[in-house]
Amino acid sequence: MNWDWDKLREKKEQYEHRQQGGGGNIPRPPQMDEVLNKFKNFKFPGGILLIVVLFLLFFGSSMFFTVAVDEVGVIQRFGKYTRISQPGLNFKLPSGIERVTKVKIKRVFKEEFGFATAAVGGSRFVNPNEDMGVTLMLTGDLNVAVVPWIVQYRISDPYKYLFKVQNVNSILRDMAEATMRTVVGDRSINEVISEREEIAIAARESLQKELSEAETGLHIVTIEMKKTNVPEPVQPSFNEVNEAVQEKEQLIYKAKEELNKAIPQARGEARRVVKDAEGYALNRVNRAMGDAARFTSVYLEYVKAKDVTEKRLYLEAMAEVLPKLGGKYVVDSDQSNLLPLLNMGQGSTFANGSSRGGEK
Amino acid sequence: MNKLKGVVLGVVALAVVVLLASAYVVDEREQVVVTQFGKVVGTPITEPGLKFRVPFIQKATYFPKNLQEWDGDPGQVPTRDKTFLWVDTFARWKIVDPVKFFQTVNNMVSAMGRLDDIIDPAMRNLLTSYRLVESVRDTDRPMDTFDVIDGGEIDQSQYKIEVGRTELTRKILEQAQPKLEQFGIEIVDVKIKRINYVDQVRDAVYGRMIAERRQIAEKYRSEGRGEANNIRGDKEKELQMIRSEAYKTAEELKGTADAEAAGIYAKAYGVDTDFYSFIQTLDVYRDSLDSTTTLVLSTDSEFMKYFKGIKAK
16 A cells, blocks of 8 residues: 555656656646546555455455364464364464464374384484483393383373473473383383283373373373393393293103103003912912812822722823833843943933843 | 545554554463563563563563473483493473573573583482482382392392482482572473493393393203102102012912912822822823933833733732
8 A cells, every 4th residue: 555655656756857857848747647547546446455355365264274073273362372172164363363273182192112113302412322222221120121112192181282391292202211211120120021011001100190290281092012122132041041941841741741651551560460460379279279179089089999090090191101202212121231222312311110231 | 635645544554563563472382571671671471362562662582481391411420339321311391480591591592501501410419329229210119030049039138229219310309409590490300211331331231131041041941850850750769669569469469379279289189198299200201201202111110010921920
């Protein structure tokens, strides 16, 4: 507006100046005046309209905004917090008066510690072993453990989240590290490795307490422990312990196996030995009884006719034995020297009765 | 007519400019100190909203009102038990007196510098005057450690603490806070973010850890061997027992049977010993004489007495 006005005046001055200088010219001013008047009557209203439309468009567009389902809009009027708008189409006073900041309160954010993807927050000091240092922790028994973990959180109070703390993300990271180290610092290396669940619960509780006290407006959904371990150089020796445990079990199992194999076998063997003995006993007694019975029967006959039976038994035996014999020599009782005649290498010699000489 | 319009427009424009120059916005996160030619005017504005001041003469300087973070420069600190540590601390603070802050430190960068100068030495003082465990552990919670040497209770005592981490950081805060009051700064807390052994110490600690584990592994192994041998001993014992009992039972049975048989024989044969001997001898002849036997018979013998003809009788 000002500009137009200045320009007009300038033009008018120029025109007056020219009129004074060149007197003999054809009088053009009325024409110029006419043009100017036309210009005034035409351009001015149009310009205002255009500006007003642009103005309305500009402010109008900044008067409504949409809030997505997973977020809320925090509205400040001249910097002062006034209200929170819910998802959907919302209105506010034009920009310059009211300002909206959208905060994703439904979304669960993730902060990783000890992973390649870890984004390091706005730390003022660049630390060369940042990546390595984040998971290395001292345990309560002054050993070193590698503890990677993930914090999942969401914004529970957008007002506190926006206004109460500068750089919430950095506070969250530092606080998470500090609390995790406090929790790990109170546990032995064994517990750090084997009781991850318990550590996660303790760390969540204490981190939530710290964040609430700091009015960060954050809610810790969960702390998830990844595989806790000992530093790489120490790992083989820890594996060795596990192996030794296995080895121990194995040795015991093997011995038990031997025991379980040997004992039933020995029991069976023992039963066999006993059964053998029982068989032997039965055999022995039965035989004895049989022999005795036979003897008794023969004896009973023998007693009836002692001489005859004795002779009969003798001759029967001879009749049985003699045919079986390989060589039989009958030596006359008058023959005195018999030995030279005999081939002594030929089997056993059985001499019955006296051997006082004799010949073939 | 045009001139009048112009004047009106000019006045309106001037009014707008003046209004804009005198109005200023204070955010929820901010607080403002108003100065007039460098001199502080009135009390600092901590309430957010639209505020006004005398244009062109008064100046508004903004300071954050919310919680700020100070991140310490990590460095080496020796503990009382002469272990070198690598410690990284952070603290949270806020400007409680913006006027003092404005007059003494003026801006955030120099504020961080002041905090460095004050918190860092306080932290070093305290960590150096306590043992390592004090800054690592927080409570005297009993820990589950491997009992390397039988018993195990011996080791726990060295991890007992007197103050603990929380108390230690509180002491750091206590030492630093009074020095920061003059700057209008209040420290909310000091925390140990990271605490680690320095590289040289770390290697030694790793060595110790390895040795410790080896010892534990060896213990397990010998336990295994011991237990296995014990089981083997049990096995041998059991085997001997089973075998000897079987032998015992077997011999008893055999003995009883032998005795019984002997009784039976004695009872039967005892009736006539001579006859038994005669009959048994005949049986022996039957069993022992076969084709390999050569018999030489004398005509004198009872058996051949008829061979040379009947002369006697």
